[in-house]
Amino acid sequence: MKIKGAEVLLKCMMEQGVDTVFGYPGGAVLPIYDALYAAKGKITHISTSHEQGAAHAADGYARSTGKVGVVIATSGPGATNTVTAIATAYMDSVPIVVFTGQVARSLLGKDSFQEVNIKDITASITKKSCIVEKVEDLADTVREAFQIAVSGRPGPVVVDIPKDVQSAEVEYEPFRSKLSEIKEKKYFNLNEYGDSLNKAIDMINRSERPVIYSGGGTVTSGAQNELMELVEKIDSPITCSLMGIGAFPGNNEYYMGMVGMHGSRCSNYAVSNCDLLIAIGARFSDRVISKVSAFAPKARIIHIDIDPKEFGKNVDIDVAIKGDVKEVLQKINCKLEKADHRDWMEKIKQWKSEQCEPFKECKLSPKFIMDTLYNLTGGECIITTEVGQNQIWTAQYFKFLKPRTFVSSGGLGTMGFGLGASIGASMGNPGKKVNKCSRGWEL
Missing domain, CATH: 3.40.50.970 (Thiamin diphosphate (ThDP)-binding fold, Pyr/PP domains)
Incomplete structure (x- = not known):
């Protein structure tokens, strides 16, 4: 039986387990809203006062749940209103899928009312941006959008759907399984990365003053248990980036707080004096490293990340391991020797005790x-x-x-x-x- 493109979109969303979407209605997405109304009880729509707010809401939903955030926005200004929020998600590797309405295909390229080329506008701030030119391609495009958003290094995807594609009818074939269950194959391959892995393990075992630097990739990977095991096994203090907060308990004795411009005194001292820095799912941003020549001057650096473009981008590293953080840490942890760095940890405790406590004269600090x-x-x-x-x-x-x-x-x-x-x-x-x-x- 044939159904409308807008209904195909909703069915594909439900295939992926979507139960909540954020958006603001407009003329170019009315067929989608008709389909949403028909699907009430299956998908909850949260209507915001502005499309940027809808995309930020989808972002917050994704960050706090680990699921894909979904946005619906109309064409023209509705689509462009999402741009800042899309860039926000892109910079922090957050999986959201933004479905934008577009003028009918016959009106494209004619400066039609509320026509804008959102595909090209968002090309540099998405993992993929595309326009659906045929209703027959809609289902596969939607499924691919969800796959791209969550695979590898997560990020936003934009799918632009002309209004007449939403209204056109097509045969719908249910997908056999969720694409989220068929993510692209794991990056980690023990044979391919065996040398780097073994070198990293040897460096960790030989280290006397290690520091672990954890980033947002640790949160994304769900590697908090593996991270805790690593910290305890090698008796190492741990610092984090802004996006890495929460991957390791903030009340744990090994935790030093953030590093960098807004980091703790202890973290920055530790990084400046360590002999090994283990960066896990973190990018070395300018807010962390500041002056490159002065960053971790005494340390060799191991960098574990799913995105190889981060290797050596901002700082020179000694060992790079490309892979899913959780899986790589599992492989590393099982081969590490139990370490005792009590002298190093005593120094960390001393630096912690010297932390500045501002606003002591004001209770409401x-x-x-x-x-x-x-x-x-x-x-x-x-x-x-x-x-x-x-x-x-x-x-x-x-x-x-x-x-x-x-x-x-x-x-x-x-x-x-x-x-x-x-x-x-x-x-x-x-x-x-x-x-x-x-x-x-x-x-």
Whole structure:
């Protein structure tokens, strides 16, 4: 039986387990909204006041759940309103799929009302952007969009669908299984990377002053247990990037806080004095390394990441291992010797005790507020932030205990992110406390 393209879109979403979408209606997506209305009870639609807010909500949903966030926006200004949010997701490797409406195919290229080439506009800030030119291609394009969004290094995908494609009829064939269950093959191959793996293991076993630097890739991979095993096995302090917060418990004795411009004194001292830096799922951003020649000057560097483009991009490294963080750590952990770095850990404790404690004369300090929030929630909450000091104070002072509980714009630093993200996180985690930290005027 033939059904409309908009119905095909909804059925393909449900194939992927989508139960929540974020969007704002408009003329070029009315067929999709008709299909959504018919599917009520199966897919919940969250209507925002602006398309950028919808995309930020999908982003917050994805970051806090690990699932793909889905956005629906109309053509023209509706589509362009999502651009900043798409770039936000791209910079932080967040899987969202944005479905935009487009003018009918017969009106393309004629400066039609609310026509804009969103495919080309978003080409540099997505893993893929495309336009569906035939209704027969719609189902495969949607399925591929979800696959691309979650495979390898996650990121946003844009699918532009002309209005007449949404209304055209086509035979629909259900897919045999979810594409999310047929992700591209694992990058890690023991034979291919055996030399690098063995070299890394030898370097770790020989190290006397190791430091682990964990990034957002550890959160994405779900490697928190493997990370804990590594830390305890090699008796190493651990620091993180802004996006790596939550992968390791903030109340653990090995945890030093963030490193870099907004990092802790202890973390920066440790990185400056370590003899081995193990970077896991982290990119060496300018906010972390600052002056390249002065970054980890005494250390050899091991870099584990799923994206080989990060190797040597900002700092020189000694060993590169391309692969899924969780799987690579499993292979490494089983071959490591149990280490005892008590002298190094005593030095770490000394640096920790020398941490600066600002605003001591003022009880209502950022640290006091974050400590109070932690005590009230027991750390069992999700916190979203805006960008600026509210973000940094939250990252520095709140003791995040679990991954996917700190939701913030890191790479792009997008003001206005927090409110939409908090809505998305709330929808993705019913019953869980979601707190938004921002400056007063942003409320």
